[in-house]
Amino acid sequence: MTGGASHEKASTTVPSAFGWCAWHKGHAEDLRLIQIHEQGSGAGGNLFACGPCRQAHHLVPLADRP
Numbered sequence: 275m276t277g278g279a280s281h282e283k284a285s286t287t288v289p290s291a292f293g294w295c296a297w298h299k300g301h302a303e304d305l306r307l308i309q310i311h312e313q314g315s316g317a318g319g320n321l322f323a324c325g326p327c328r329q330a331h332h333l334v335p336l337a338d339r340p
């Protein structure tokens with residue numbers, strides 16, 4: 275049978291996975307890397323934003339920047 279399955283192939287370039295959105299402080303899908311925090315020690319890490327937050331805050335993913 276030939277079903278109309280959507281998105282069978284996983285994208286390897288952009289990891290749009292389920293994770294933590296740093297903007298609305300919650301879990302979400304379709305996260306994109308927005309900001310990389312480089313800190314020697316202590317808290318830090320990369321900041322990911324979900325789709326709605328990217329639109330609300332006009333965030334541009336790092337991959338889409340020049």
Ligand SMILES: [Zn+2]
Pocket residue numbers: 295296297298299302323324325326327328
């Ligand atoms: Zn969000």
